[in-house]
Amino acid sequence: MIVNNWMAAPALAATLLTSCSASSGAIAAEQLQQAAEKGDSRRVEALLGQGADIDNRDADGRTPLLIAVRAKQIETARTLIDAGADVNAKDRMQDSPYLYAGASGQNEILRMTLAHGADLRSTNRYGGTALIPAAERGHVATVQLLIEAGVDVDHINNLGWTALLETVILGDGSSRYVDITRLLIAAGADVNLADAEGVTPLAHARQRGQHVIEDLLRKDGAH
Incomplete structure (x- = not known):
């Protein structure tokens, strides 16, 4: 019995480590989303440097970049785009950073998306x-x-x-x-x-x- 417990210990430790890692990742994702909405570019950079997923999604399917675009946070959008954020990633409403910038007339951000692979053929929920x-x-x-x-x-x-x-x-x-x-x-x-x-x-x-x-x-x- 003691042997069995000893043999099970590594598996248990691995499970706990995976759980902690997943929890840490979720926290980092939420913090990145919040920083993007507030326009806290330094925090965004720090979180990305710590390994936060740049294209993680919130409950509405929005990436940190789309959150920043919706909040009209130009410099934070620039930080995310320069770091490789997907300018075409759509949320559940079929909005993407590129499409939303165009629809809302945010020309500075629109130029950034166009320079970083915006899909000119992509369409919104109205086609x-x-x-x-x-x-x-x-x-x-x-x-x-x-x-x-x-x-x-x-x-x-x-x-x-x-x-x-x-x-x-x-x-x-x-x-x-x-x-x-x-x-x-x-x-x-x-x-x-x-x-x-x-x-x-x-x-x-x-x-x-x-x-x-x-x-x-x-x-x-x-x-």
Whole structure:
């Protein structure tokens, strides 16, 4: 019996060590997430140096980088990206650091993600590229960045809308939406690409009294 206990001791010790290691890893992961949200770059660096998993997930599937992007912590996002964080890692809502930066108009972070392997074809929960919500929310400079990066200007989301259609349908026709319309047309957007019900951007602009946008579309051959 004594022999059996002696033989079982190493196995027990290994089990306890594994349990402690897992517990320590969970604590480090939570601390990294908290530091990312607070913008504590020094703490982030320290935790990474101690071996914390850079792409660990919280209960919502968000990585520390996505947490930092959502909290608009630019320098902390930079620290994580430079350390190799995945700019395309999606949470349960299908947001990634790249997609969220584009949708929210965080251009400095967006540039970082583009420089570190952002997947221009990745889509959000609506089936849209980063360009579509950027256009819909009136982020002119963001739209320009994404066009220059090579995002497909005629991508159609699950609603049957392109970036141009969302600019008209969900925009208010103000100067920023006029500027976005100009950018999309200059980038070669199909001005006659209709929505799922066959309604064209021109028809939508006319219905909404967006006269400047209507004129721009007409000049580019819209009908």
